Amino acid sequence: MYQKIKGTEDLYGQEMKYWYWIEEKARKISLVYGFTEIRTPIFEETKLFVRSVGQDTDIVQKEMYTFEDKGGRSITLRPEGTAPVVRAFVENGLITQGFPQKYFYIGPMFRYERPQSGRQRQFHQFGAEIFGSPSALADAELIAFVDRFLRDIGLVDFEIHINTLGDTEDRANYKQALKEYYAQHLEHLCDDCKVRYERNPLRLLDCKVDVEYAKQAPKLIDYIGENARKHYEELKKLLDALEIKYIEDPRLVRGLDYYNRTVFEVHHHKLGAMSAIAGGGRYDNLIKEIGGKDVPALGFAAGMERLILALKAENVNVDDIKINEVYIAHFGGEAVRIEAMKLAQQLRREGIAVNLEIMERGLSAQLKNAARTGAKLCIIIGENELERDIVLVKNMETGEQLEFEKNFVVTGIKDLLTELA
Numbered sequence: 001m002y003q004k005i006k007g008t009e010d011l012y013g014q015e016m017k018y019w020y021w022i023e024e025k026a027r028k029i030s031l032v033y034g035f036t037e038i039r040t041p042i043f044e045e046t047k048l049f050v051r052s053v054g055q056d057t058d059i060v061q062k063e064m065y066t067f068e069d070k071g072g073r074s075i076t077l078r079p080e081g082t083a084p085v086v087r088a089f090v091e092n093g094l095i096t097q098g099f100p101q102k103y104f105y106i107g108p109m110f111r112y113e114r115p116q117s118g119r120q121r122q123f124h125q126f127g128a129e130i131f132g133s134p135s136a137l138a139d140a141e142l143i144a145f146v147d148r149f150l151r152d153i154g155l156v157d158f159e160i161h162i163n164t165l166g167d168t169e170d171r172a173n174y175k176q177a178l179k180e181y182y183a184q185h186l187e188h189l190c191d192d193c194k195v196r197y198e199r200n201p202l203r204l205l206d207c208k209v210d211v212e213y214a215k216q217a218p219k220l221i222d223y224i225g226e227n228a229r230k231h232y233e234e235l236k237k238l239l240d241a242l243e244i245k246y247i248e249d250p251r252l253v254r255g256l257d258y259y260n261r262t263v264f265e266v267h268h269h270k271l272g273a274m275s276a277i278a279g280g281g282r283y284d285n286l287i288k289e290i291g292g293k294d295v296p297a298l299g300f301a302a303g304m305e306r307l308i309l310a311l312k313a314e315n316v317n318v319d320d321i322k323i324n325e326v327y328i329a330h331f332g333g334e335a336v337r338i339e340a341m342k343l344a345q346q347l348r349r350e351g352i353a354v355n356l357e358i359m360e361r362g363l364s365a366q367l368k369n370a371a372r373t374g375a376k377l378c379i380i381i382g383e384n385e386l387e388r389d390i391v392l393v394k395n396m397e398t399g400e401q402l403e404f405e406k407n408f409v410v411t412g413i414k415d416l417l418t419e420l421a
Helices: 013-032 046-053 058-063 082-091 136-152 168-183 191-199 201-206 211-215 226-241 304-313 334-349 363-372 383-387 406-420
Strands: 043-045 066-068 074-077 101-110 122-131 158-164 260-268 276-282 297-303 326-331 354-356 377-382 390-395 401-405
Touching (some): 013 101, 013 122, 013 136, 013 304, 043 046, 043 082, 046 058, 046 074, 082 101, 082 122, 082 297, 136 158, 136 226, 136 260, 158 226, 168 191, 168 201, 201 211, 260 297, 260 304, 297 304, 326 334, 326 363, 334 354, 334 377, 334 383, 334 406, 383 390, 401 406
Parallel strands (some): 326 354
Antiparallel strands (some): 043 074, 066 074, 101 122, 158 260, 260 276
């Protein structure tokens, strides 16, 4: 027997209601905020991610699914969504369409990590990008968008953390300060941090092992230049004006090299160590870095698996998938079967979820199946009903049974379902 690959999941049944719920809310709020959907391939040239995400990041060093295709090219399954969207923006000449440009995406990503709750090797993200604006207004709008989206899906028990990474020179100065500080503790650091010390000092602040050293480390805000500091202060004023609560987190650096200035993460209180459900920030140099023009940009992504865990943790009432509001049971000859099928099509055209008996079982077995599959109503058609131009409609909860003339069945079913809603 074949089994799914470790770190992947089969999604089916009522579990899908959470995915439909998030995706529907995500698309709706994106359009309200002026974002249009973009869909990029799930694999790209490896060098796109090496250059954008960063050669020394954990993603590039440890986590990418990379292979050589039949043409001898190095290909990588996308580990994140921003780089492919930026590549599409540059390659398709979208810069000519004016600014700002706002895109959202929903889809699978791939990272070779240790599978655990809320973290799979194939995972899914909802994300959005804004191209063209250097203003703190864009930062505030993106964070407001994320806050509104999370509330729209029903979450309340979360908090937004923000920080600024400053500009390129600020980060260089801060990295040097971090190296000088951590040099005193190098022999006591975990093995991963010893590598980070040489390759990516900012990631030292994210370590879950050497937490105490991080608490005493120099604070990034003390190395921020005047322009970046002004941008950060303006962002906070805008968030305050919008009454969006946030926590300033001086240790927040995010894991990708392309970020500058504003970074943010959203944490859910009930998810333990894996509390981050969304995050993003500004990446003003990335478009130019991968071959485009000098265009400021920012974006975010939310992990859908973790959003689902958060929904369940808060006991959010998510709409069930309506696959069987009405069950049509029938018994008799060909004319009865045709009438049953025609009625099913009529009801479906009205948007009613109908399960038509296709196994040709006896009536008793059909009624049991209607109950098993959760139908609210069961329509019964036999030779006698066909001759009298009627159908029987059974309320599956109360057992009450009604007769409807054939010409009034659709209207009657709609009225009954409204009463049962």
